[in-house]
Amino acid sequence: MLELSILMMERVGIVVLLGFILVSIPQMRRWLFNPTMAGKFWLIVLFSFVAVIANMTAVVIGPHNEIESSIVMMNLPHGDSLANARVLAISSAGIVGGPFVGGMVGLIAGLHRMMQGGPSGWFYVISSLIIGLASGGMYRSRNHEEQGGDPFAILTTHQAFIVGLVMETLQMVFVLLFSERGWELVSFIAFPMIVINTLGTMVFISVISMYFKQENQTRALQTQTVLNLASSTLPYFRQGLNYDSAQKVAQIILDNTNFAAISLTTTKSILAHVGAGSDHHVATHQMVTNLSREAITTNQVHIAQSKEEIGCSNPNCPLRAAIVVPLNVDQKIVGTLKMYYTESWRLTPVEIELAKGLADLFSSQIALGEAEHQANLVRDAEIKSLQAQVNPHFFFNAINTIAAMIRINSEQARELLIKLSQYFRSNLVGARATTITLDQELAQVEAYLSLEQARFPGKYQVKFDVTANRSLLLPPFAIQILVENAIRYAFKDRRQDNQVTVTAHADQQWLSIAVADNGEGIDPNTLEIYGDQEVESQHGSGTAVYNLNQRLIGLYNDQSRLQIQSSSDGTIVKMKIPVQMGG
Structure with missing residues (x-):
């Protein structure tokens, strides 16, 4: 034996x-x-x-x-x-x-x-x-x-x-x-x-x-890389996708990753190519790889594991592996992000996920840049006020939360990063549209809550009671503003038993929405004018609620104005919106 x-x-x-x-x-x-x-x-x-x-x-x-x-x-x-x-x-x-x-x-x-x-x-x-x-x-x-x-x-x-x-x-x-x-x-x-x-x-x-x-561990590091790149590239993409911004962004990506080459293109030409192959992948020239054309035509991520699959016409091209991810803004392809290796074995699922994540992030940043450009051309103060809803303090708090989460739970950090991207995408949609569907609005609220509850686990309990058809239309941020307002101001320093309830019911004529909290209530002296004027206080200016109320009145009529009831036991804000079905 x-x-x-x-x-x-x-x-x-x-x-x-x-x-x-x-x-x-x-x-x-x-x-x-x-x-x-x-x-x-x-x-x-x-x-x-x-x-x-x-x-x-x-x-x-x-x-x-x-x-x-x-x-x-x-x-x-x-x-x-x-x-x-x-x-x-x-x-x-x-x-x-x-x-x-x-x-x-x-x-x-x-x-x-x-x-x-x-x-x-x-x-x-x-x-x-x-x-x-x-x-x-x-x-x-x-x-x-x-x-x-x-x-x-x-x-x-x-x-x-x-x-x-x-x-x-x-x-x-x-x-x-x-x-x-x-x-x-x-x-x-x-x-x-x-x-x-x-x-x-x-x-x-x-x-x-x-x-x-x-x-x-590698994925956790990649998440940290995405956060760093988000911070570094945002100032350039806010200028739009052009030659100058693409050159700077491509160099930043190359310096912070292990890829051999980075390229950014429009749907027809190369905006920037840095790293290996830059002698013939030249900015302002037409695209030289079949892989990029296929990615744009199909609007799908394309991966190549050989020189032949990349399809570069130059026989001396050193690139041997690539991932090409379309950049989409408002469901329209505006270009591609391309990341290359000179050795095919280096392209692993981690790098593929990194490229996809960066492309989603850059698409949002490009969309943000375009939205800001359009905002400069629009004199409607209401639209400008909507764009101001993207709170920079919330953005930096969310980034810090995700950065801390990386060391504890990299998978949750990745999910929060997706929620952050979804949150800003929804803000951009809301800044351009007069109305959105109830389903879109609730998705925006849920993305916000995921990030906020990651910062303060267990501090808030938010319940949804939604029986209305989710295809019904309402103004952007109608629920988001009220939920955020409750979380930020209703409970002051109270750390437990903080409850917010969102209800949405409809009949044949009206979509009725209410957001209630069990907070400390609104000061009686300001309650009379709350929503009708911008209220200066240590707990916020009331600009967002005022803006929402004026939009409701302007889009519909005085019957749709906010109805606010508040006491020391909490606050409930109600609105009625005429039933209108979205596509």
């Missing part, structure tokens, strides 16, 4: 070493972190290869439990058995890839094992399939229930040890019940195989887990 244990350590060591080499290859890691069917397919190929190697390098056990010498086992003589690390590979496949990956790897490994020993090994097919599905079920439970669908969730080494122990024991049960040698064989191989393969599973998952953790 000691000799078998030592030989099993060698075989398990081979499998673990093979796994370590495979996940060290960038392309292999890309499959690990890719939840699509293509990623699962390549995971099946990878782990099936490991499982087949485990079968072929198995320790041969003779008819009388003698250990026979064998380097690579292709065909097993009748009466001989194998001690191998197949279950290790199958269990790891399930843990990493889920039931589908684990089941397919188990089926392939089991069929190969049967081919080695003949039809009498039929039960290895069934046992391997069950092991793959069962270990994949552990992945599914962990990934979706405990981690909320986090694609980087994986079992701990302790949990992997338990899974390995259970799966290897299950294999021994099948051998005991269906093998021709039954108890004689199990009593000889069970202890070494269960112990060594279980430890091997733990080590194998530890290796993969290390890469998952590195990937998460």
Whole structure:
């Protein structure tokens, strides 16, 4: 048994070493972190290869439990058995890839094992399939229930040890019940195989887990990079997407990332290209890659992993990998952001997500710039007042909150960054439109609340009671202003039991909206003129509420003006808007 244990350590060591080499290859890691069917397919190929190697390098056990010498086992003589690390590979496949990956790897490994020993090994097919599905079920439970669908969730080494122990024991049960040698064989191989393969599973998952953790850390750093770039590029994009702003922005991105080249284009020509290939990717020239044309035509992200896929006409172009992301403003393509590598293996899912995030951010910044430009041409004081609703203090508070969250929960930081982008997009839509749908308005409010509640966890409880059709129209910021006003001023320094309730009901004639809080109320001396005049006080000027009230009166009639009731027990603000259905 000691000799078998030592030989099993060698075989398990081979499998673990093979796994370590495979996940060290960038392309292999890309499959690990890719939840699509293509990623699962390549995971099946990878782990099936490991499982087949485990079968072929198995320790041969003779008819009388003698250990026979064998380097690579292709065909097993009748009466001989194998001690191998197949279950290790199958269990790891399930843990990493889920039931589908684990089941397919188990089926392939089991069929190969049967081919080695003949039809009498039929039960290895069934046992391997069950092991793959069962270990994949552990992945599914962990990934979706405990981690909320986090694609980087994986079992701990302790949990992997338990899974390995259970799966290897299950294999021994099948051998005991269906093998021709039954108890004689199990009593000889069970202890070494269960112990060594279980430890091997733990080590194998530890290796993969290390890469998952590195990937998460990299994403956290990328989030910090996005925040830094947001701060650095905003002043230039506010000037619009032009030659001067693009040159400065491209250089900032190149200096703060590990890409080999950065390019910004319009839909027809290059605005800026810095880094590798700048000798022929020249600003003011027409685009020279087919990849960019395809991204603009389809309005989809395009990824290239070779020089041929990039489609540059220059035979000496050093660029070997690229991601091209369209820049959209008001659902219209205005250009592209292109990020290149001179080595294709460097383009991983992390860089792809970074490029997408930057493109969304830059689209918002460009839209902000265009909105500001249009605002200068519009003399309507009401529209200008709407644009002033983008509170710079809120923006910087949100950025600081996200920066702090990066160290604690990088995934939540990423989600908050998306909410921040959504918040500003909604502000831009509101600044241009006279009316928006109730659904758009509620999405704006929810984005604001996500950011505010991240700053002050548990401080506010906001409830929504919405029965009205979400396609009904209302002025932009109608609910947002009232909710923000309640959160900022209603509760003063009170840290708990701060409740805000938003209701929206409709009949055939009116959309009725109310925002109520249980705060300290509005000063009686100002309540009479609140909403009708700008009220100067230590708790705010009341400009936003005044602006909203005047818009309601101007767009509809005096029946739609704000109705405000307030006491020491709280405040409720109501409005009625004529029913009008949006598209």
